[in-house]
Amino acid sequence: MREAVIGRSLEGEAVSAGAGLSFRDVGYSIAGRRLIDGMTVDVPDRGVTVVMGPNGAGKSLFLRLAHGLIHADEGAIRWGDAPVGRSVARDQALVFQTPVLLRRSVAANVDFVLKSRxxxxxxxRETLLRRVGLTGFARVAARRLSGGEQQRLQMARALATEPRVLLLDEPTASLDPASTAAIELIVRDVALRGVKVIFVTHDVGQARRLADDVVFLANGRAVEQGAAERFFDAPRSPEADAYLQGKLIL
Known part of the structure; x- marks a missing residue:
């Protein structure tokens, strides 16, 4: 496994990954349908945690609950000693599968976030664009970027907040291999700088490349979690074993 280290912020200050994440008996329902069912899980405070599972397992809901975009019906969610809330969310950045950008230039997109902080x-701004491989694109309209370039711009906007935790919801699901590799390179760099990364993906190959540890979800529960090497070599739950073999999980 890779070892995450303390890195440096854009201003040269030490960056801390912050406290680990814990779910305790968390439940969440929509219109009477139980989507998260008594979920209990612990996520370490360093490295890349990959969240995997079949469609409908609750992966995206897991991220939104962790970020405080939605609130659990029951149970507790904490980052270290602090419950999920505005102060905790301020130290996090969430990147969605579909880029959410201003209809302005690349520079204006990054500057908007920097000004807000x-x-x-x-x-x-130039440092951020260099980190995501968009040097020379500052004056280009965001809408004229390719899909992969737009996702890298979204990553730059997220990093502009200098997050302690970066939450990624299948950021490469619709990208070609080259664009996917570029995003993965950014993720590795972020983790090496000491930022905690929680990365949702359905791509087993990608998970193998990135994960220090894995949380595997099925039917709204965390059925397995642990070090990536052990998870991929010898999954302990029948659900994870079936998933890694490409079998349907009911």
Whole structure:
């Protein structure tokens, strides 16, 4: 496994990954349908945690609950000693599968986030664009970027908040192999700088490449979690074993 290390922020200050995530008997329903069912899980505070599972397992809901975009009906969600809330969410950034961008230039998209945090400067913007491989694109309209470039711009916007935790909801699901590789490179760089990454994917190959540890969900529950090497070599739950063999999980 890779070891996450303390990195440096854009301003040269040490970056801490923050406290780990815990779910305790968390339940969540919509219109009477139980989507998260007594979920209990612990996520370490360093490295890349990959969240996997079949469609409908609750992967995206897991991220939204962890970020506080939606609220559990029951149970407790905490980052270290702090319950999920506005102060915790401020130290996190969430990247969706479909980029959400301003209809303006690449520079304006990044500057908007930097200004919201009181850190706007040309130097910081250029540093962010360099980190995501968009040097030279500052004046290009965001809508003219390719899908992979738009996703990298979304990553730059997320990193502009200097998050302690980066939450990624299948950011490469609709990208070609080259664009996927570019996003994975950014993820590795972010983790090495000490930022905690929680990455949702259905791609087993991608999970093998990125994961330090894995949380496997099925039917709204965390049925298995642990070190990536052990998970892929010897899954302990029948659901995970079936999934890795490409079998349908009911």
């Amino acid at each position: 009181g850190r706007a400067s040309v130097e910081m």
